[in-house]
Amino acid sequence: MRKARDGQDTFEFQPATLKLTREYHERYLQIDRLLAEVPEILGRVHADLQKILESANRQRGRRCRYTSENVLRLAICQVIEGASLREIVVRVDDSNFLREFCRFGLDKMMGHTLFCTLRNAIRPETWKTINQLLAKHALDEDEISGEMLRIDTTACETNIHYPTDSSLLWDVYRTFARLTEVAREIDPTIAADRRLHTKTAKRHSASIDRAVGKNTKTADLKPQYEALLRLVEGVLEIGEEVEAGLRRLVKKSEELKATSLLNELEHYKELGARVVDQTKRRVLEGQQVPNSEKLFSIFESHTELLKRGKAGKPIEFGHMVFLAQTEEKFISDYDVYPKKPNEHELVDGILDRHQELFGARPTTFAADKGFYESTAKLIELAKGIDVVAICKKGNRTPEEDAREHSLAFKLGQAFRAGIEGTISFVKRCLRLHRCFNKGWRHYCATVGATVFAHNLLILAAGSG
Secondary structure, X not given: XXXXXXXXXXXXXXXXXXXXXXXXXXXXXXXXXXXHHOHHHHHHHHHHHHHXXXXXXHHHOOOOOOOHHHHHHHHHHHHHHOOOHHHHHHHXXXXXXXHHHXXXXXXXXXXXXXXXXXXXXXXXXXXXXXXXXXXXXXXXXXXXXXXXXEEEEEEEEEOOOOOOHHHHHHXXXXXXXXXXXXXXXXXXXXXXXXXXXXXXXXXXXXXXHHHOOOOOOHHHHHHHHHHHHHHHHHHHHHHHHHHHHHHHHHHHHOOHHHHHHHHHHHHHHHHHHHHHHHHHHHHHOOOOOOHHHOOOOOOOOOOEEEOOOOOOOOOEEEEEEEEEEEOOOOEEEEEEXXXXXXXXXXXXXXXXXXXXXXXOOOOEEEEOHHHXXXXXXXXXXXXXXXXXXXXXXXXXXXXXXXXXXXXXXXXXXXXXXXXXXXXXXXXXXXXXXXEXXXXXXXXXXXXXXXXXXXXXXXXXXXHO
């Protein structure tokens, strides 16, 4: 059975001489202490990784010394260091201190490909669970309290290019052209009489992109769009022939590569048809296609268009992330939404989860005006909460104006502003401005890993 951790001691290295380096080391030492104090965290991660570690062992044909503890600690390092997959394995491999923290010692370092596979095997539900375990431990140790709560939402973008009709059509064409070429490597007779026009499709897409400007009308681009659409519809027809050929091959020989390719074709076929349909409706027929019906990427099909009224970035492509934070800057609750929610509808659930964790509602509850629903709702919240610092939208009565000018309300709003700093930190330093992992579940897992690493840093700073 694959072990969760390796109990072998590591070597002591030359201690750091620079104060800044000692402070850097101290953060990791405190995180090491926290992980040791809550062994259930590693147990939850190990439950997700045990089977895949055993599979890696069989594939390699030798004893695999990597443990779940290696993966968890390496994932924490990646978030804290704000590094990519390749950067973090090189950084840990090159640092005696980080090798010791990640429990590699003098063993061979894990490659970035295997690390990606193992990290992605940790489910988003597991990240949420271990965040709750860490919160309960911090509460038991009196390191956090639930007296004050501030909440906010922010956007985390998916890793896509800016979606235009021409670029999406080009994505469809090049994807199906690639899959067709791979299929022909398996069996040269598949769609052998069909010719690909990849360079022509790319030229049409680039020509449309160059022609688009302030004075360009959609009607002027119709001939080029029609030519590009014909090519895309043609490659989709080739894709159907390739799919039929692969089905015959799988039925006859059950080749694994052909099965994988067939699943990929089936996935992109529906997305390609959606891109063609929305382009025809918008460009050729002049319809206004609702954002809820649009596809913004065939590679991250779950992506949502977000309009949040930000002057610097009026449009974003990703998902809304909710954060709830205590007075100690600990993120006690978070969530990721596939579709942008009405923020005021989240309040009751947020307070219920807070009460479940801390045993009581907060005495101060602060949020921005996006969470405002009605005056009656504020009155209802005030029955169980001393200070409800949520600004009203629109005009105010003299009583409402007096409430928002009271000292308690102003202090509550000053407390609320602190979560903006946390959002800035997790986006700038912990790379939550954009999710570089592919797929909805990995998107949610990335948010969970970032929140977990942030909370470890907060508790480490409080203990240092």
